[in-house]
Amino acid sequence: MKQGTFEITQNRHLTDAILEMRLKGDTSAVTVPGQFVELALPGFFLRRPISVCDRNEAELVLVYKTVGKGTEALSKMRTGDLDLLTGLGNGYDVSASGKEPLLIGGGVGIPPLYLLAKELLQEGKRVQVILGFNKEEEIFYEKEFKDLGCEVHLTTVDGSKGVKGFVTDAMTDLEYTYFYSCGPLPMLRAVFKQSKTSGQFSLEERMGCGFGACMGCSIQTAEGTKRVCREGPVFRKEELPW
Amino acid sequence: MVDLHVDLCGIELSNPVIPASGTFGYGYEFAQWYDIDILGSLSFKGTTREPRYGNPTPRIAECPSGMLNAVGLQNPGVEKVLSEEMPKLKEHFHKPVMANVSGFSVEEYVTTVSKLEREDQIGWYEINISCPNVHGGGMSFGTDPCQAAAVTEAVRKATKKPILIKLSPNVTDIAEIARACEASGADGISLINTLMGMRIDIHTGRPILKNVTGGLSGPAVFPVALRMVYQVSQAVKVPVVGMGGITTAEDVVEMMLAGATAVEVGAANLIDPFACKKIIEDLPGVLEGIGVKDIKEVIGGSHRG
Incomplete structure (x- = not known):
């Protein structure tokens, strides 16, 4: 820090x-x-x-x-x-990815996956990415992920581009060894339910300090109370009581 | 050289700056930013007899010149504070520490203090009878002089160490509560806890905080805190620890002129982890600028003629 x-x-x-x-x-x-x-x-x-x-x-x-x-x-x-x-904060654990990690991002949850994708590609992994948006006008970073060398799958809720529906609708046909996700809470919970492997979730919460002092962003996990800012924002699937 | 030493209930502080409870954890988080041994003392996170998860999130909301919090006394409980938090605190802080204690019944305050008695590094107890974010306890003790007196009297019997009672500003006459605590054996008074407030999200029409209400802190409350410290320090003979929105060394001097012997710095730590360090470093210059060689000279300075 x-x-x-x-x-x-x-x-x-x-x-x-x-x-x-x-x-x-x-x-x-x-x-x-x-x-x-x-x-x-x-x-x-x-x-x-x-x-x-x-x-x-x-x-x-x-x-x-x-x-x-x-x-x-x-x-x-x-x-x-x-x-x-x-x-x-405690970021994504790259070492858990296996050979073919899947990155799942929704809206403004997409940005932290970019640096993650870069690092996974540097380690020689095959990186597939699902980017979910509400509609075509809201799409960003599609080209940036493609330019890195990721296989990009788009979803839009209104069907204006890519698969019509949510990120989970694009997950069904994909094979992956592990997943990393970031996005709105309902999306993360849906990914949690649908995912076939272990993975990691980056959570969002209103924070006071951001470095572990105020307990403003504490959540209940399967392993007790944790601070999104300090032990998180990234949590393993096994930690979340969903 | 300006002398920054003050005496708080018989214990000397190298300077009057104390991070306020709930904004500094058990100290060690801040040791990653600077050497916390430079602090006068620190008031650790409000501790209760049982572990508490606290309130559901969102617990935090932005306000003009301040913030609302409704953490709800999240803490691991007194046993874990003694066995896990204190050893980590001791690695970084080697001065007497202020133990902030909360409760939901008189007996709970007494039990928690009695357990903390085995920790030698505790210099003072700060008895929080003013948390606005819990139900059926906390602040209810601090808004009634009789209940405030009852807690003070019971804790008085449980320890020989100095006890400070931390008061709520959410009362009509704070001086009356302070006098009741002094008469029941308090060695000092600390004030103010947060002011109860709320915010509503205009897009959802719902309160931002899940707890609906929260405690307002930050520079927004400084004038209110200053006024109350001014009143209480003239109503009691025991020392007063002043807090509420202190952000700069100038604020410290102002609070001491109002009657505080020492000060606590709260919300400022959350927006600038170096806040207390900067205040301590700036204090000598600010005092020199007003011709003061010993900080003790400014305590209660505004009361005189």
Whole structure:
């Protein structure tokens, strides 16, 4: 975990509500895919937790959705510095993947799967990805995942592109050794029920601090109370009492 | 050199800055950010006799200049605090610690304190009779002078260590409650706990917090806290620990001028893990700027003429 100042180098819309922000600064604390940052927003009290989509030695990429006044304000920032806590949370365990992992993302849950896909491909895995959206206009990062070398399956609830329905409708015919998922809670619960193998889920919760101090984001797991920000946000299937 | 030492109920603190209960866990989470031995003391997470999961989520909501929380006293229970949390705290913190204790009956407070008696590193007990986020206990003891007195009196018999009673601001006359605690054997008063509040999501029409209401903290409550510390410190002779929205070294000086002997820093820790460290580092400069060489000089300074 580190605190640092990052410079906004880009903040562009991918869709109406989804933006991609590039930040220059010390990224050394970001070591595992699935971790998040806590971003201080001028004029707001609490920091905002946002998952890391990609990183290199000098740059972080955050892909986020405008859902309230805070992210709305963030979406309007084009330049300037942001104060970030980085390297927060327990990310995805890449070593559990087997040869053919399946990545399942829904909407704004997709971004942390990007860095994960990159790392799995580097380890020579065959990576299949299901990206779920409500409709065609909301699709983002389809090309980015394809360019990495993933096999991409799209689903839209209204059927405007890809398989009509939910991510689980695309899971039925796929063979995989393990899965990694991130998305809205109803989607994760559906994936939990439908999945044929073990896997990992990244959860979302309103947070106070993001580093384990306030107990604001605690959930009940099969192994007792855990903090989404500290023991999570990624939990193994076996940990979740669903 | 500015002298930052203060005396709190017979125990000397190297400086008056104490992270507030519930914002600092059992200390070790913050040891990853800085050396927590620089703190005056720390008030650990509110501890109860039994383990408590707390309230369902969402437990947190943003507010202008502050936040609401409805954690609901999540803690592993006194036995695990002694066997698991204290050993981890001891690795990083080597000064007397403030044990924050909550309960749902007078007997529960007494049992929890009695069990904590075997831990030598506890310097003071901070008896929380003011949690707004639990039902049938917590704050109900802190909103009635007779009940506040009953808890104080019972805990007084369970320990020889100093006891501070942590008061709720959700009362009409906080000075009356403070006097009742002092008369029943309290060695000090700490205040304020959070102010009860709520937020509603206009898109769903539902309260943001699953618990419906929560406790407001952060800079938004600072003027209210300051006023109450000013009133209570003149109503009692025992020392007062002031808290509520403290974010800077200037806030610390202001709170001490209002009558606080020491201060607790709460919500600021959650938005800046280095908040207490920065406050302690800034204090000498702020005091020098107002011509103060010994921080004890400012305690209650606003009461004089």
